[in-house]
Amino acid sequence: xxxxxxxxxxxxxxxxxxxxxxxxxxxxxxxxxxxxxxxxxxxxxxxxxxxxxxxxxxxxxxxxxxxxxxxxxxxxxxxxxxxxxxxxxxxxxxxxxxxxxxxxxxxxxxxxxxxxxxxxxxxxxxxxxxxxxxxxxxxxxxxxxxxxxxxxxxxxxxxxxxxxxxxxxxxxxxxxxxxxxxxxxxxxxxxxxxxxxxxxxxxxxxxxxxxxxxxxxxxxxxxxxxxxxxxxxxxxxxxxxxxxxxxxxx
Numbered sequence: 616x617x618x619x620x621x622x623x624x625x626x627x628x629x630x631x632x633x634x635x636x637x638x639x640x641x642x643x644x645x646x647x648x649x650x651x652x653x654x655x656x657x658x659x660x661x662x663x664x665x666x667x668x669x670x671x672x673x674x675x676x677x678x679x680x681x682x683x684x685x686x687x688x689x690x691x692x693x694x695x696x697x698x699x700x701x702x703x704x705x706x707x708x709x710x711x712x713x714x715x716x717x718x719x720x721x722x723x724x725x726x727x728x729x730x731x732x733x734x735x736x737x738x739x740x741x742x743x744x745x746x747x748x749x750x751x752x753x754x755x756x757x758x759x760x761x762x763x764x765x766x767x768x769x770x771x772x773x774x775x776x777x778x779x780x781x782x783x784x785x786x787x788x789x790x791x792x793x794x795x796x797x798x799x800x801x802x803x804x805x806x807x808x809x810x811x812x813x814x815x816x817x818x819x820x821x822x823x824x825x826x827x828x829x830x831x832x833x834x835x836x837x838x839x840x841x842x843x844x845x846x847x848x849x850x851x852x853x854x855x856x857x858x859x860x861x862x863x864x865x
Contacts, residue, residue: 617855620671620675620852624668625672627664631664633652633661634662635666636820637662637665639652640660641660642656643658644838645660646838646840647844655840657841658830658834658841667844670824670845670848673817673822674807674824677803678800678807680742681738681806684739685745689746689747689749690792692710692750692753693753694753694757694784694785695707696708696754699776707750708754711750711751714744714747719744719745719806720809723740724810727816732816732817734821740810745799748799753788756788757784766779794860794863794864797856797857798857800856801856804853808823808824810825811825811829814829827845828842
């Protein structure tokens with residue numbers, strides 16, 4: 616499902632007869648599977664299929680980019696805190712606890728409201744609220760590995776702390792990191808949709824699944840497909856990534 620969705624979002628717009636900004640006033644509120652608008656049109660007459668796939672590009676890019684950034688920051692903090700321990704480890708982990716003490720959605724909304732909305736800004740905001748869980752997972756794994764025989768052998772050979780941390784220990788923690796990465800993508804897509812739905816994320820005319828839902832809320836009774844179609848896309852993407860994470864964890 617993820618491969619299908621990704622290929623559709625990045626190739627599909629080139630195969631459709633309309634782009635995401637083309638306005639067909641004569642076809643406003645066209646229901647799905649009527650005429651040349653395969654998924655219908657929105658209140659301005661824009662093709663819903665084209666907007667859905669273009670929105671998918673942005674939502675998936677934000678999800679993957681936020682995952683990469685949060686995994687990088689969380690892994691670096693977790694490896695250093697777990698291997699070094701002592702006062703440095705305590706300071707880093709208490710910083711993690713400090714970030715975790717804020718409800719993530721309020722932290723994200725506060726940052727999104729204070730900064731200029733753009734895909735890059737939304738990516739950074741989501742990553743800022745997502746790296747702490749990764750740091751906790753990696754720190755616990757590294758603490759369990761730092762006294763193993765291969766680490767002691769590295770110290771006896773005179774390897775530097777950086778080499779031991781990132782060339783010897785880190786590859787042995789890659790399993791939990793991959794699981795965390797897949798779950799972080801799902802969380803980032805959902806968070807982007809939430810922020811954009813509330814009006815603080817991706818701004819029109821640039822489409823995202825979240826702002827498509829925002830624009831559809833006043834037409835739920837007269838044109839329910841405007842909300843059902845992007846809502847189904849979010850559900851498919853998030854559920855698929857969560858299934859992958861659960862499968863890898865098992």
